[in-house]
Amino acid sequence: MPFETEHGIMFWDYASRVPKLNLLFNDVMARDAALVSSLLLGDEKWKGMFEGLQSLVDVGGGTGTMTRAIAKSFPEMSCVVFDLPHVVAGFQGNDDENLKYVGGNMFEAIPPCDAILLKRLSYKIILIKKEKKVIIAQLSSRGVGRYCRYVLVRC
Numbered sequence: 001m002p003f004e005t006e007h008g009i010m011f012w013d014y015a016s017r018v019p020k021l022n023l024l025f026n027d028v029m030a031r032d033a034a035l036v037s038s039l040l041l042g043d044e045k046w047k048g049m050f051e052g053l054q055s056l057v058d059v060g061g062g063t064g065t066m067t068r069a070i071a072k073s074f075p076e077m078s079c080v081v082f083d084l085p086h087v088v089a090g091f092q093g094n095d096d097e098n099l100k101y102v103g104g105n106m107f108e109a110i111p112p113c114d115a116i117l118l119k120r121l122s123y124k125i126i127l128i129k130k131e132k133k134v135i136i137a138q139l140s141s142r143g144v145g146r147y148c149r150y151v152l153v154r155c
Helices: 002-007 011-017 019-041 044-050 065-073
Strands: 055-059 078-083 099-103 115-120 124-129 133-140 143-151
Touching (some): 044 065
Parallel strands (some): 055 078
Antiparallel strands (some): 115 124, 133 143
8 A cells, every 4th residue: 555655544533633625625525426426317317226225335435426316316225325434524414314424434333224335436336235246337428338237146
C-alpha cells in the first residue's frame, strides 16, 4: 500500500482525521456512483438484478448515492448504506424509511440482508445474493457492457 508506506497510516484512517480530505473523497465517489446508478437503473434489463430482494446492504456505500437510487426504484426493499462510521456520520435515511445508514467495519460484521452490493471504481457492480449467486455487471461509458451470473462454491 503506497499511501500507508508514505504516511504510516491507512488512507481510510487518515481521511477520518482530515475532514477536508474525507469530504473531497466522498464527493468524488458520490459523483461516480451517480453515473453508475443512472446507467444501471436506467435499463430495465439490468434493473432486474435487484427484483425480488427484500433487503440490500451497500458495503462501502459512502454517502449513499447509489443506494438512494436503488431505494427509490424499489420502495419495498429495505436498503442499508454500510460504511466506516466517519463516512456515514450525519447522514439520514429517506422519508419512506426504506433507507438507513449504518457505521461499522466490513471485516468485523455486515448487517444481515438478502444481498450485498459492492461497487468498484472500475465500473463493476457486484451483487452477492443470499441464495449463493453472484451477479457482476461491467459498465462502460456506453452503458452496461456485460452481465454474468456465477454460483458461489463457498459463501
